[in-house]
Amino acid sequence: MFDAAMAVVKPEMKSYIWLQTVDGSIQQVEEEVAMFCPMICQEVLQTGLGSSKTYAISLPQRVNPAMLGLILDYCRFHQVPGHSNKERKTFDEKFIRMDTKKLCELTSAADSLQLKPLVDLTSRALARIIEGKTPEEIRETFHLPDDLTEDLCQEEKLEPLRNITDDPRIRLLNRLYARKRKELKERKKLKDVEVEEEPKDERSVEDLLSFINGADGDIKGTRANKNKKKNRRRKDHAKDISSENTNENDKELNPLPSAYHDVNFDNALEASASKHSRTQNLPAINFSPKFEFIDGDVDDDLDPAMKEELDREVEDFARRLNSDWPERMQILSLGQDRRLVPISMNSNGSTHLYTGFDQR
């Protein structure tokens, strides 16, 4: 009789829910533990499934056996009444100590089971992982693609071809002037390309807006890199032009009167002597021919006085750029200064220079 009583009690001690994961494996879970998940609870109440191996509850695809094991560990602990808040907190802190990938999978699985406390716990842990990182670091940590700026890179590849096609004929006073305006046009064209893209692709605008909203060191660093790259290309371009100038100068210098040579050499020395000099006036001997040339150029719609002032400012600007070059580049810079006079003599010089540039 006593034995019989024991036998009767024993079958009633535990109830189980049968759960099936997407890979087909089925396992038996204590009812009170499984029911802690709202999604499972709903399934049991609404469909009656889960009572046997044949009628196991099919879990969402995001719940694989490993994740299910973790989730059930969490549920086993928290469904037991009587744990203090401190104990629960300690358990949670230990529980979320896992690598980022597993933490992501766990978050996703817990969400599909509607287990909000666990989703909150893992989401907060992931947020803490994200804090303070740069976009590059986040992509690396979470294995994400760098697809936000893909199109921009492609645009950059197209830029040289477009530039060559659209390069206008150079008609400006001197080498320096022409180079500066050309740079202006090139960059403006680049901006126009971006503007054209804007209606099609809102991202560049929104990207910049996001940048503006929370501008800070790391993001600015990203943008600064882009600027840096652009600047580097410009410098290389300038260097090539300078080399070309040197060659041209060697060829054309001999026919010139020695007086011109001496004057410009002194001019160049003066320029190099004072790194921080302000705008430097050209010798008067150069001024008059240039002015004459301006009057003769009917296509130029700039006012001569404005042009002159702009010219000085452009030269000053170029000097600032040049001052960043290594010291040996100063020689090329000097050559460039010497080159000013021949250009101003006649429009043929300008045309010839353009031809040389094109051949490059």
Place this chain on the structure above:
Amino acid sequence: MECRRKKENQKSNSTFPDEVLERILGMLKSRKDKSTVSLVCKEWFNAERWSRRSVFIGNCYSVSPEILTRRFPNIRSVTLKGKPRFSDFNLVPANWGADIHSWLVVFAEKYPWLEELRLKRMTVTDESLEFLALKFPNFKALSLLSCDGFSTDGLASIATNCKNLTELDIQENGIEDKSGNWLSCFPDSFTSLEVLNFANLHNDVNFDALEKLVSRCKSLKTLKVNKSVTLEQLQRLIVHVPQLGELGTGSFSQELTSQQCSDLESALKNCKNLHTLSGLWVATAQYLPVLYSACTNLTFLNFSYAPLDSDGLTKLLVHCPKLQRLWVVDTVEDKGLEAVGSHCPLLEELRVFPADPFDEGIVHGVTESGFIAVSQGCPRLHYVLYFCRQMTNAAVATVVQNCPDFTHFRLCIMHPGQLDYLTQESMDEAFGAVVKTCTKLQRLAVSGYLTDLTFEYIGKYAKNLETLSVAFAGSSDWGMRCVLDGCPKLRKLEVRDCPFGNGALLSGLGKYESMRSLWMSDCNLTMNGVRLLAQEMPRLNVEVIKEESYETHQAKKVYVYRSVAGPRRDAPPFVLTL
């Protein structure tokens, strides 16, 4: 919208569904982190876009309301800044712009559930405040700092119509204070207020209305009253709200009987959560002792309008062992600052304002001696704003040696072009010491006689600098170039009365798109130089403020900022957009 989101979901390459990723990103607190995650990839960009609830816009012309609402569809809280900071020094003319109304019109359509609006240096009219009060049924928090254009009529609209209001914070505004009756416009059923600050209003308030309001708002935690509230009235208010965390006392001056004095002390003593104290516009030394028992837990004392002397401050500080932030007027003199050094070991932020910046004859104020004393006693100091009449290179070097963790260092030697008063040398080495020693420096304001050497130091060492303010300093374009070339994180550059010209301006071409703004006034800029900048950088807004009636080639006031919204649509005639 739902269709769009579903479509985007199909392209998902992450382990998260959208709602989970949005929840994770929604937990990020800092603006920097929010912006960072939106630059990670397309999926995170969109998740951050949909999950974002609050947005900060550092320049109201850098983006349009239409672009903002398209980018972030679910915003509940907006923080917006308007005029350049030098408007605080009357360098920006009246009617320059920064009007909030066009933003509110768009928000009413796109963000009808807007809850919070925090504005700084914006122009706000009474009509705008009425519009705000009527169009946003869930509106809770309004903060107006250094704004202008409104009157107490606008506040009356807010009080009348914002039934869920929790915060009304009106500080340092150019407000037309018509009367104090706006307080009686709060409905009798209104009980939700948590923050009430009208400290800078001037008129007498309707005290009965104020007392009723305070007594029924059981969640009130910040109360800052204006000068018109007497000590007796203050006591009557405080007994209703012993839970206060922040108190602004008003003038703190009145003839009290000993019983009234005792009652006030008792009421203050009962405020056990008090952590911030401000006011004392006309502090009487006689009544300071009633504060002593309330100071135990104070972390912030804002006495920037309280003309305390050194003795008054010293006796008070003995009772403030937990003080972290202290704002005072230079009437405390060096002796008062020595007391700060002696009694405030936890101090992190010190601001010393001039009582009378234009008073030439009086020999008072603070000097290098007080500065050194504070630095010796407060090793955690990392924010300083210090107006003084004299300074030395050696003193500044000592200060940063004692406190190398400065993030904000703003030194204002009040006479332009002043030398180290002991050695009669430039102050270059002082700021050289600052940037060499304080590697975390984010904000720097320089003063005194400075050559380009200071800016060489800044460009070479200040690798975390974000904001630089320069006045009456430098020798040539080289100085500004060093800063633009050498400070990779620079966001704001404010320059006035310096010899920087077009070359300096144009040397930053590759820099300005990564900066929030550049202000240059009374420098050596010409219209042609500024035009060249505008021509070269079409995505920057390059504006010249032209107040002269005569024609000139000089560009006296130049404001350059990046914008995705293009040129301003509301520029007045004196703002030329190049």
